Amino acid sequence: MTQFTEQLPVQSEVAPDMVVAERVMKQFGSNTVLKNISLTVKRGEVMCLVGPSGSGKSTFLRLINHLEKLNAGRLLVDGEFVGYRERDGKLYEQKPRDAAVQRREIGMVFQRFNLFPHMTALENIIEAPIRVKNQPRKEAIARAKVLLERVGLAEKAKAYPGHLSGGQQQRVAIARALAMDPKLMLFDEPTSALDPELVGEVLDVMKALAKSGMTMIVVTHEMGFAREVADSLVFMDGGVVVETGDPREVLANPQHERTQAFLSKVL
Amino acid sequence: MASAGHTDRAAQATVPPGGGDDAPLIRAIPLRHPWRNTFAVIVLLLFAGFLYDAFFLRTEYHWDQFGKYLFDARVSQAAMNTLIITVLSMVSAIVLGVILAVMRLSPNPVFKSISWVYLWVFRGTPVYVQLVFWGLLFTLYKSFRVGLPFQTPWVDIPFSFSIDVFWLAVIGLALNEASYMAEIVRAGILSVDRGQEEAATALGMSWSQTMRRIVIPQSMRIIIPPTGNEVISMLKTTSLVIAVPYSFELYGRTRDIAVSIFDPIPLLLVACAWYLLFTSILMIGQHFLEKRFARGLTMTDMTKPDVVEPQSKADHE
Ligand SMILES: Nc1ncnc2c1ncn2[C@@H]1O[C@H](COP(=O)(O)OP(=O)(O)OP(=O)(O)O)[C@@H](O)[C@H]1O
Numbered sequence: 001m002t003q004f005t006e007q008l009p010v011q012s013e014v015a016p017d018m019v020v021a022e023r024v025m026k027q028f029g030s031n032t033v034l035k036n037i038s039l040t041v042k043r044g045e046v047m048c049l050v051g052p053s054g055s056g057k058s059t060f061l062r063l064i065n066h067l068e069k070l071n072a073g074r075l076l077v078d079g080e081f082v083g084y085r086e087r088d089g090k091l092y093e094q095k096p097r098d099a100a101v102q103r104r105e106i107g108m109v110f111q112r113f114n115l116f117p118h119m120t121a122l123e124n125i126i127e128a129p130i131r132v133k134n135q136p137r138k139e140a141i142a143r144a145k146v147l148l149e150r151v152g153l154a155e156k157a158k159a160y161p162g163h164l165s166g167g168q169q170q171r172v173a174i175a176r177a178l179a180m181d182p183k184l185m186l187f188d189e190p191t192s193a194l195d196p197e198l199v200g201e202v203l204d205v206m207k208a209l210a211k212s213g214m215t216m217i218v219v220t221h222e223m224g225f226a227r228e229v230a231d232s233l234v235f236m237d238g239g240v241v242v243e244t245g246d247p248r249e250v251l252a253n254p255q256h257e258r259t260q261a262f263l264s265k266v267l
Numbered sequence: 268m269a270s271a272g273h274t275d276r277a278a279q280a281t282v283p284p285g286g287g288d289d290a291p292l293i294r295a296i297p298l299r300h301p302w303r304n305t306f307a308v309i310v311l312l313l314f315a316g317f318l319y320d321a322f323f324l325r326t327e328y329h330w331d332q333f334g335k336y337l338f339d340a341r342v343s344q345a346a347m348n349t350l351i352i353t354v355l356s357m358v359s360a361i362v363l364g365v366i367l368a369v370m371r372l373s374p375n376p377v378f379k380s381i382s383w384v385y386l387w388v389f390r391g392t393p394v395y396v397q398l399v400f401w402g403l404l405f406t407l408y409k410s411f412r413v414g415l416p417f418q419t420p421w422v423d424i425p426f427s428f429s430i431d432v433f434w435l436a437v438i439g440l441a442l443n444e445a446s447y448m449a450e451i452v453r454a455g456i457l458s459v460d461r462g463q464e465e466a467a468t469a470l471g472m473s474w475s476q477t478m479r480r481i482v483i484p485q486s487m488r489i490i491i492p493p494t495g496n497e498v499i500s501m502l503k504t505t506s507l508v509i510a511v512p513y514s515f516e517l518y519g520r521t522r523d524i525a526v527s528i529f530d531p532i533p534l535l536l537v538a539c540a541w542y543l544l545f546t547s548i549l550m551i552g553q554h555f556l557e558k559r560f561a562r563g564l565t566m567t568d569m570t571k572p573d574v575v576e577p578q579s580k581a582d583h584e
């Protein structure tokens with residue numbers, strides 16, 4: 001009998017860690033964006049990813065969500081390989097359909113919201129559950145309303161994105177991602193495109209989400225959020241993890257020179 | 268003399284100091300454009316002269332014949348045929364154009380190449396020549412064969428039917444137009460922000476779902492105006508189907524009548540009058556379509572009534 005079970009590098013307990021990256025490398029042409037990234041995100045953990053522009057933070061999130069393919073190392077989400085399958089010691093390129101199936105359970109929130117402008121807030125939220133998960137329309141609508149209420153926008157169900165403020169749009173985008181019942185949420189600078197007075201409302205939603213036990217990876221420059229909510233903080237620069245640890249400790253007492261230089265600019 | 272009144276009004280327009288009222292509306296005397304008016308008068312005079320000459324001095328126009336044939340049953344039937352050919356070929360061209368554009372942008376290299384070659388051939392040769400080829404279709408291909416080269420075919424079914432020249436004309440126009448529509452649709456698709464595709468993909472939607480549900484609906488705004496132009500252009504291009512040869516559309520019909528009465532000018536005018544009528548109607552239609560889609564641009568009128576549904580609170584408990 002051929003053995004089809006995948007050889008997990010982590011100890012195969014009941015529930016593997018949510019994200020395991022081992023020496024992950026990513027190149028665009030000759031430009032090596034991620035050199036050697038190893039990190040682990042446990043279930044229910046909130047990890048903040050910080051680093052200067054161009055250090056590869058977005059690229060790392062996109063790798064986790066199968067939007068890019070890694071060139072070396074291994075990346076597992078919830079115990080499953082991303083980008084390829086390992087079988088009998090051989091690597092097989094992943095089918096787009098399998099990638100889509102894995103992706104369903106990973107929510108992603110973008111810096112520029114990327115709401116669908118031709119759909120109302122409610123339609124934005126129910127689109128994927130109906131089309132991708134074949135959820136009955138009624139059920140999807142009921143769920144969308146609950147989610148809108150959760151992000152404080154129950155009365156905006158019928159508004160088009162063009163009619164919402166940036167903060168409201170981002171909260172709808174979070175609700176849209178949550179509608180797929182993700183086990184992992186990726187946030188790529190979710191408040192960077194917002195006016196300062198709108199940042200708080202989005203962070204509040206994210207804090208509530210973290211409190212509910214959601215596993216989250218958050219790329220952000222909001223150190224207050226990191227200090228208050230995150231379980232771990234990773235500082236990336238030049239495609240490598242420079243420093244990692246408890247956010248309160250790292251922020252108060254950065255060990256590495258580059259971390260100190262970066263934090264002195266951000267804080 | 269105008270400047271005196273101008274200063275008076277300017278004095279009135281000063282804002283009351285410290286007043287909480289709005290500033291008074293500016294009522295400046297409009298700029299004069301004397302040369303513009305002179306030029307307009309000259310153009311109008313020349314045009315009036317041309318019309319007078321055409322209607323009263325130039326007997327070759329035969330306006331009596333024009334009046335006689337304008338609403339001739341054969342002519343209005345031909346006008347109808349022109350309209351039908353335009354609609355049929357345009358609708359098929361749009362459908363095929365969307366397919367070609369999506370193929371061109373798909374990640375599949377085979378689809379990409381097929382679309383590229385199609386465009387290369389159909390945009391790279393004159394539509395008139397293509398129409399001649401379609402007319403020769405059943406002269407070129409006499410039977411349907413399946414088999415290996417240089418051997419007796421396994422199946423050999425001679426074409427016992429032939430397609431009406433009307434349909435050959437429609438096919439010819441549609442296949443040519445599809446290549447232009449494909450480029451218009453492609454431009455529309457490319458105008459949609461990349462983040463839209465990324466967001467849809469991140470939600471687990473497949474590439475074709477992303478296209479159908481997210482990207483193409485948003486590209487309509489860019490696609491509609493040039494498509495309107497293509498419809499108007501197609502209306503006039505139907506005059507070339509004589510190459511197939513199909514001659515029961517407007518131009519072919521009026522030309523045949525002209526030959527039979529040995530008087531080409533009035534019938535050319537008849538054809539022009541009908542073409543102008545149709546293009547005018549199409550331009551009005553295009554105007555309203557563009558207005559509708561400009562509305563989507565600002566998003567101001569697109570909001571559905573922003574009301575809280577009465578039962579929504581209860582739903583959440
Ligand atoms: N699709 C791509 N093709 C080629 N190069 C890319 C691509 N995506 C990203 N890069 C390059 O990878 C590097 C890292 O980009 P990335 O967006 O991951 O940085 P980042 O840390 O998110 O920066 P920022 O804070 O500005 O968002 C940059 O130099 C960028 O030019």
Ligand SMILES: [Mg+2]
Nearest residue numbers: 057058059188
């Ligand atoms: Mg980034």
